[in-house]
Structures are given as structure tokens and as C-alpha cells.
Amino acid sequence: MVTLTLDQLSARYGRRRILAEITTPAFAGGQVVALLGPNAAGKSTLFRRILGLLDGEGEARISGATTERPVAYMPQDTGANAVLTVFESVLLARMQGRSLRVRAEDLSEVERALKDLGIAELGARDIGDLSGGQRQLVGAAQALVQAPEILLLDEPTSALDLHRQISLLSILRRLAREREMLVIAALHDLGHALRFTDQAMVLESGRLVACGPTEQVVTPELLRRVYRVDARIEPCSKGRPQLIVEAAV
Amino acid sequence: MHAGTSAAPTPQAAPSAAEKRGFYRALVLRRQLILAALTLALFLSLCVDLALGPARFGLDEVIAALVTPEAVSQQARVILWEIRMPVALMALVVGASLSVAGAQMQTILSNPLASPFTLGISAGASFGAALALAFGVAIVPAAVDYVIPINAFVMAMLTAFAIHALSMRRGVTIETIVLLGIAMVFIFNALMALIQFFASQQAVSAVVFWTMGSLTKATWPKLWIALGVLAVVLPLLARHGWALTAMRLGDAKAESLGVKPRALRLEVLVLVSLLAAIAVAFVGTIGFIGLVGPHIARLLLGEDQRFFLPGAALCGALILSVGSVLSKVLIPGTIIPIGIITSLVGIPFFLFLVLSHKKASW
Numbered sequence: 217m218v219t220l221t222l223d224q225l226s227a228r229y230g231r232r233r234i235l236a237e238i239t240t241p242a243f244a245g246g247q248v249v250a251l252l253g254p255n256a257a258g259k260s261t262l263f264r265r266i267l268g269l270l271d272g273e274g275e276a277r278i279s280g281a282t283t284e285r286p287v288a289y290m291p292q293d294t295g296a297n298a299v300l301t302v303f304e305s306v307l308l309a310r311m312q313g314r315s316l317r318v319r320a321e322d323l324s325e326v327e328r329a330l331k332d333l334g335i336a337e338l339g340a341r342d343i344g345d346l347s348g349g350q351r352q353l354v355g356a357a358q359a360l361v362q363a364p365e366i367l368l369l370d371e372p373t374s375a376l377d378l379h380r381q382i383s384l385l386s387i388l389r390r391l392a393r394e395r396e397m398l399v400i401a402a403l404h405d406l407g408h409a410l411r412f413t414d415q416a417m418v419l420e421s422g423r424l425v426a427c428g429p430t431e432q433v434v435t436p437e438l439l440r441r442v443y444r445v446d447a448r449i450e451p452c453s454k455g456r457p458q459l460i461v462e463a464a465v
Numbered sequence: 466m467h468a469g470t471s472a473a474p475t476p477q478a479a480p481s482a483a484e485k486r487g488f489y490r491a492l493v494l495r496r497q498l499i500l501a502a503l504t505l506a507l508f509l510s511l512c513v514d515l516a517l518g519p520a521r522f523g524l525d526e527v528i529a530a531l532v533t534p535e536a537v538s539q540q541a542r543v544i545l546w547e548i549r550m551p552v553a554l555m556a557l558v559v560g561a562s563l564s565v566a567g568a569q570m571q572t573i574l575s576n577p578l579a580s581p582f583t584l585g586i587s588a589g590a591s592f593g594a595a596l597a598l599a600f601g602v603a604i605v606p607a608a609v610d611y612v613i614p615i616n617a618f619v620m621a622m623l624t625a626f627a628i629h630a631l632s633m634r635r636g637v638t639i640e641t642i643v644l645l646g647i648a649m650v651f652i653f654n655a656l657m658a659l660i661q662f663f664a665s666q667q668a669v670s671a672v673v674f675w676t677m678g679s680l681t682k683a684t685w686p687k688l689w690i691a692l693g694v695l696a697v698v699l700p701l702l703a704r705h706g707w708a709l710t711a712m713r714l715g716d717a718k719a720e721s722l723g724v725k726p727r728a729l730r731l732e733v734l735v736l737v738s739l740l741a742a743i744a745v746a747f748v749g750t751i752g753f754i755g756l757v758g759p760h761i762a763r764l765l766l767g768e769d770q771r772f773f774l775p776g777a778a779l780c781g782a783l784i785l786s787v788g789s790v791l792s793k794v795l796i797p798g799t800i801i802p803i804g805i806i807t808s809l810v811g812i813p814f815f816l817f818l819v820l821s822h823k824k825a826s827w
Contacts, residue, residue: 289721298713299768303489311707312722340488
């Protein structure tokens, strides 16, 4: 099973240090990990550093991977106006680094990714015609179609309506379990983090301030210190922890 | 984490998997048919181009001369093979080269107006040619026949490398690269004006005629060189087919898929600059092919490079071949410089494309 361990991971943009010596225990395949932190905490930079898109000290150590490119990354949506259908845009994500010849297996994988995310009906649509939320789901399909062992998602629910947020996170958790895939998702909704993730790591100004099981990490103290909000966490009628935000500090 | 919170995936009024695959297969088939139709149209245009001239031939004679040259008269063979063929084929090769250059510049710079002209490569070539025409300056020692094209080629490549060098500087964005190209155009236009101010009346005429673009400068050796460059560059571009398609999703997305946008952009810029420089060096400034060809290909075939790249080449070749035909028939007995034809036809056609299919064209 694949594992990812961050060891003293740092990153700089010019002279400005964005990440400072991030060290975590090994995250294993099958888990969903929430990457939390306020704006500009360094979450996207951490993803780019794990992918090797940025240089810096330290190491993101991947063990037990069985494929050549075990990591897939879904960046924050920036929109695109290419003359491509959704099906083609997902296919090209799968075909990177491969020959120009598309096999039946590649088409099946595209279909499966679209179906997994509940957007099979969008296949023939032009990507320029999609809403922000639909684009975000297509972005997730582009990452999933690469059959990753580690899936990094940068704010995958930011443009989705509530139904699709719950749906996407449920799907990702199910796929993580079924495929023994490690999913790390940057999330702003701590309620979602409590409900859908196993582990959480919290960044503040480029430093890791907490890491561990989500329920132990997301506490009123942390919310006050990092997010500067007064909040309570109480069990709901079904016994799940529920986040109740009272006021900004 | 708490178990038992799964929500059902969004319900779909989904077509079956077979239907979805059917859609994609139909899309691919349609594009293959369009490419075949463009190839057929190109062949017909080539035949018409060969048939037209002071001595007119029927299409059957042209096809006979192409298939079995020994079956036609020696006069027809000489006219068709020795005189008209290099010109007609040069139209195809130059059209394809300029269109592919424009297509990939638009792709890597995410700018629908990027082309060898807007990046100053053609202006650089014109300046190089003008140096030779006005003052007999040979930038690189060369045979008399090749001084003008070599000057044009060297200046075009120097322009391209200047843009590359400037674009390597820290903080230079793709928007800046386009602006650098526009700056190059203005610099060379000013230098051209300076040359024309100091040159003789006769030299000014020669410079003006050269900048109009004319296929009559084509010869077999020049054709082989241009064709050779195209034959080398096309597979090199095709090799990056998936990566180039991904570039149209933006740098961040392309990077997330494993593409290295900066390195790819530079490599492609060098390759297409070579294509454009060779084309402009041999036939002069031929406008709008690099702009209109890719836009038509995009409308017909989308931006999957497996279809877009050959489509852009075929569209460019077809436009210039049809332009070559028009240059012979518009004023009987006169061959109008092809650059004038492409601009006259290209500008309104381009406006039509942009205004009538705004969304689909970019």
C-alpha cells in the first residue's frame, strides 16, 4: 500500500519562505486527509512542493507505489476556453506522456472517471460551456482518470453547491477505500473535514501547527488560534461531531 | 472521522457507456472525414492551380501529367513540372508552414492573435530582405540567388531568439511575450522606413514588391528546403500532441498533468519560428495565413492536436493554394502578388469568423 511522508519539507518564492520544515507521520492509502488552514497558509504551495513543481529543502517520500506516476493533482479551477469536449479534456489528462494512439482501455477509463463523479452526461459538452461547479467536477475527473495512488485536491468543493459538495466528498472517500488511494484535499469547510476525513493537517503561515486524526485536530482552541473564530463542536442527534461557529474573534 | 455518512452520487439521466463511447467514436470519425475532405480539396486546388496560366490545360491533362508524365507532350510536361509545379507546391508548403506556426503560437501563448506576423518574425525577415535589396548587404556570405532569403531567414531567427531570450527573464509572462513581439514589429517597421528613405527609387520598388509576397520566387531547390523543414518540424510537434492540447487548459492545469509549460513553450517557439522564417524567406510576406488557417482548423476540428495540427497544415495549404488560383484569375494575364490576395480575402473572412462564431473560434 502506498504511503506519503513529509520530512522537513520547505519551500520559498524568492526570498520569502512559504513552507517551513513540514514533517508528518506516514499517511497511508485508503485514507482521506484534510489539509486545513486560513488563506495564504501555504496549502497550494505544499501540494506543488509534494509534486516536485517547486524546489526546496526536505523531502516528500512516497513508498509502496506500484506505478510510475503515482500522484495526480487537481489545482484550483482557473477556467479554460479551449475548443474541447469534456470527454476529450479528461482523455488528454489520461494520455499525457503516452503515445498518440488511444486504446479502448483509455476510453473505458475516461467513461469510468466521468461516471464515478456523476457527470457522464457532460461528456459531449464543450468545456467552455460549463458552470464553475461542473468545471470543478471535470477537474476531479481529470485527476481520477490518471488512476493515481495519491490524489491531491486543491479546494475541490469551492464552486460546488451543497448537494455536489457532499456527493463529491462521499465519492472520494469511497474511492479511497476501494482503491486504497490516499486522498489529500485542501478544504475550507471544517464541518466537511470532520465528516469526511480521517486525518487532518493544519497549516498557518507556512508552518504545520497540528496533525492527526481529524476529530482530535479540529478543536475549539485550534479554531480560535488559527481561524480566529469562536466555535463549539457538539455531537448531533446521530452522534457525529458538528461544528457551530459563534463569532469571529 | 465518522462512518455511515455516505451520500448517493448525483443521479444522472445518463446515456449508457456504449452511447458515450459512440459519441466519441463519431466525433473522431467526423474529424477524420473532414481531414480527408480537406486533403481532397487541396488536391483539386493544386490541379486547378497547375492548369491555370498563360497556356491553359484541362484538368484531365494536368492529372495525366501528374500520374504519367511521359504520356503528355514535352511542352506540357515542361510547363507543368518545371515551371508551375514548384510554384504550386510552394503554395502548399508555405501555407502549411505559416498556418502550423500560427496554430502553435496561439496554443503556447494562449492568444488568438499570435502569429508569425504579430510576433515580429515576418517583420524581421522583411528587414533582412530589404538590407539585401536596397544596399546589397549579405548578413551571411551566400550564393547570389540565396542572399535575400538567407538575410530574411537570419533576421527572422534573430528576432525569434531575441524574443526567446527576453522571455527567459524572470517574471516575463505569456502576455509580455506577445507585447515583445509587437514591439519587434514596430522596431522593424521603423527600420524599413529608414531603409526606404535612404534607398534608390528602384531599390524601394524591389523592397515593396518583396514585402507583398510572391510565389513566383519558388524554385525546386527552395521548395525542397521548405518541405524538408516542414517534414522535420511536424513530427517534432506531433510528439508533443497531448502536452500541447493540455496547454490550452492553462499553465496550472497543464503543469498538474505533468507538462513543463515553460520548457515546452520555448521548444515549440523555436520550431515554429524556424517554419515561419523559412516560409517568409523564400516567398516574402504573406499575411493572415498564420491567423486564419488555425482558426478555420479550430472551428472544423477542435483543439485536440491529433486533428488540429494536420488540420491547421491542410487549411493553410488550401487557403494559399486557392489564393494562388485567385491571383491568376482575378485580372487575366496578370499574377497579383499572393500576399495582397491573402490579405484582401483573409481580413474579411477573419472578421466573419470572429463575429459569427465568436465562442467557438477561441
